[in-house]
Amino acid sequence: MTQDPASTGDPPTFPHKPLDLQKYIPSPIQPSSKASERLHQQCLDLLAEVDELQSLLKSSLRNPQLVEVRQFRSNVTSELKMLQKLEQRFQSAASTSESQTKVQRESQSQDQDQDHDSDGDGEAGEDDDSVDMRLMHALRSSNLPFYQAVWDIARGSCYGLLALGKRFYWDGQVKDSSEKEKSASKTTSKKGGGKQPNKDKRKSVFVDIVADDGEEWVKVSTMSESRLLFEMAKKGWERDSEDECMSDEGSDGPRRRTVLRNFDGSDYEEDDDEDELELIKLARDLRKAADATRLRYRHPRLRVVLPKIGEGNVPEIDDILHEMRSYGVKVECQETLSIAAGAKKPELTCLLPRPFKRFTATLNVDCTLLLALVSDLSHAKEIVTLPSFHRAILRQIEVEKQQPLLQTELWPAMGEHELLCTNEAAIRMREIVELIGTDTEKERTKIMMGDPPYARLDRQIAVQKFQELSDWQVPTHWQLPIKAIDPQPAITAAKTEGKIPPVADRVAEGLSDINHSVFMYGWVTGMTTISSNRTIDKQIETTIETNRGTDEDLEGPMVWICDTARSLAGKEKDRKA
Template sequence: MTHAPADLEARSSPSEQTVLSALKKYIPSPVPPSLKVSEQLHEQCLALLSEVDHLQGLLQQTLRNPQLVEVRQFRSNVIAELKMLQKLEQRFQSHPETTANSKRSKVQNGKSRASDAESDGDEAANEAEEDDDESTVEMRLMHALRSSNLPFYQAVWSIAKDSCRGLSALGKRFYWDAPVKRREKEPKVVAKQGGGGKQPNKDKRKSVFVDIVADDGEEWVKVSTMSESRLLFEMAKKGWERDSEDEYFSDAGSEVKPRRTVLRNFEGSDDDADDDEDELELIKLARDLRKAADATRLRYKHPRLRVVLSKIQEGNVPEIDDLLCEMRSYGVKVVCQDALSEISHGNSDLSHLLPRPFKRFTETLNVDCTLLLALVSDLSHAKEIEVSPSFHRAILRQIEVEKQQPLLPTELWPAMGGHELICTIEAGVRMREIVQLIGTETEKERTKIMMGDAPYTHIDRVSAIEKFQALSDWQVPANWKIPIKVVDAQPAITAAEIEGTLPSLAKQVAEGLSDINHSVFMYGWATGMTTISSNRTIDKQIEATVEKNRGTDETLEGPMVWICDTARSLAGKEKDRRP
């Protein structure tokens, strides 16, 4: 009859047990569970990095400024997680070897003292202690692996990839408090060129971190991987109570919402509610999202809010359903695990995550004078510009920018696409005046072709593009609709004011505009047409005036304006002339 190894060792004498322990080193040890988990996480981490790198590559290929989509911090977080896994793997590799060497050393010492029964007993105790140490290390490694943030990053990426479009950021903080006034004695912090700089006047406690900013900034998505058991434990700990007698209907009369008692360990007034750390984490999240969204407007609108609970099932636990109802009362769309299962995964095409800056363009575009000049400038059409000592420093900067990302093929022509193009009389007149005053001969000729001036008054689009192509180093798109039509803006503006198409605060907006800006921006507003411009200053001025005079009208919107990130001067600009 044969015996199992453990049974055989139990029936052996102390000296025989020492020999059997020595033989263990020749028996292959099973692979620790922690090593398998580590290898799996390592592979998943590399796969995630590969997809994020693929997205960054697409951004580099398609955007003039890829940094406008904030992905670097998310990638850095994943890399940090990868480094943590690599360190753990090094411990996996070193721990078994150390244990084996220790065992071999102790077995050799045990052989020289095999006749000493007391020494044999000590040896068995040492072996048991080693086994305990190895088990403890394994438990610690497994705990470290289970604490990895990688599953959360995977969830964020999966949700962004499967349910979002027009990505703006993977991770961004938004504030709802007004900036604190700086004390006179405090040193001023100057923001670095091209960066945001430090913001010591922002209170981080009055902010919320959004995991995904999508739909070109118009949607904020927060991801939670909290489990159902953890949520129930937190609800019990913090005093969430469900009492049918205290249920009440919402204002709409259609949704039942629970009242609950929140246990507190301090005395405080209602003003302290915002800082109440005893509030449930998900309720506080929904509330903070609402506050930050109410303090933020993008194109005159507050962002939409979505919270994804990837491990919470709706409809199973009444108390959890009550909590979800409370979250939704803040105007937050809550998506649970059951809804996520309907979304397909494994989409390798990431093009839908690219920004969509032209998604709300109207069929006809209203072109500002600043872009009319950029469309005919030698700086925009020549691949190689001979630098002249007479060039203004603004032109020198524009030449450097143009070398990195040419304006016309990467931004302006894609924006215009197949849209009909118009400009106001004032914009056209001012553009022609500038070209005649300081433009080169090629800039003057491009102006005549693009604007349909003599001798090209009756030229058709195909012929105009052929003529224009002869004056450009770039391939002029066949669908570019030139000549640009010139319109009289004032009748449309007056009619909109009389008919009430423009809001009453349009008068305040108009008061701060020059004649040319009045014609361009007010015409776009009056007709509902998208205005394209590089005049960011005027755009921000109009937006600030609208917000200042909004009152309680949450639906109020100003003109639809698309701002080109960079402008182009005419190459003929003299050195001492203002840019």
């Protein structure tokens, strides 16, 4: 981040009221190699914490790359190299100065009558001061304080981290952020956001922290009060009052609005950013990008953190903060952060993604996962490959060796939730197992679905029976059997009573009978559907977004998509069942 410009000349004043800007100008840092050493150590400490997070991600997630931290770490590493060079230059300058002083003293002792020796001392001193000033300027220009602020805010106030640095675009077309994540992962820029193909970078905003599993964007600005006030003066901003009245959110009546402006007349264009204040432009750009992005049918929440700016001290600054909040942005200043600073930092585990946070008490299990739960590929630690195996099965075997599906994804997702499925999903699953399943896959199906001879088994006994057919430790709290229900009464009732939006008819047109039963049942009951059918999930989202119209609150079914699927081991090489 760029540093505050040095002040020159008389301090600027505002038409509304003269301001004493001197008290907002930070005291200059005295040249010292100790400052370089201190920043160097802080950078090492920050890097160690980031490495600790990356290790935690690798040990906890099937795909650690889903959390974008690598570019942030690269930026901190680059900063460390710069600080190391500065420290070496400080040490070298100090050594050179000491040598010069020794030589000059020897010269003075040999000929004290030569006045030019004294002059030489002055010139050497000026050279030393010049070197120190240049080195300290480089030191004060370090980006480390900004990176440290981003990290501290992420650790201190964020959960479910998805990225430390990511660019989001707006172009009038709403895109789901999961699609953006895939695109961004292929084209990563130096700053970690990754410019998307055919995207105008001018129509974008760089978000420092993507948290709450994508639902919150956090922007950190280390701009100081003095820099903000100088910027306002430079761009001719003034405080003015209009007769226009506005109502604050949650207030009982209207109030007079304070307007900041740097223009006269009515020819001001909304998109003209030339004279716009940096913080106002930031809030506006965040709003544009958020309005063009939806995650599971919702726009992300916006938060801007200003650790070097206080609220309630300068009216002009308070007006800027109020203007930022008018864009639906939550603004936090140093007062809020000072309170939080006294609290103990949460454990790094709080930054792990929380994909199951919105799960309902009962989960609706799709046919794709019913098959994965009984497949030999999911339960055998060592699988002998056969010539008859389809290439898709061979790929799944390799993936399973790296990250066992049940242990790392499905059983954690299911937890202690009650499990059910639609009759159509259960029937289709049994048909596939009966047609191509192995003997062990057929036996697991009977236990899991409560089919004879296991229809009346106690849950704990059913889990024990299932354990006999698995190389993995089956969770004792797994809710067996999975109950099959008829979804049609609930779907029909929702349509009759108008409890489902009209766009549901459009969604239903593109679904097969089984997918209609699974996803529509989850929608009308408000139940979370878990599936590995990413194609259908995206199809539903696209249909809803295309037909959203002016309904900003329209939402489709809650669906959680499993990262990978598992076929039955008995699947023949060329069969497409």
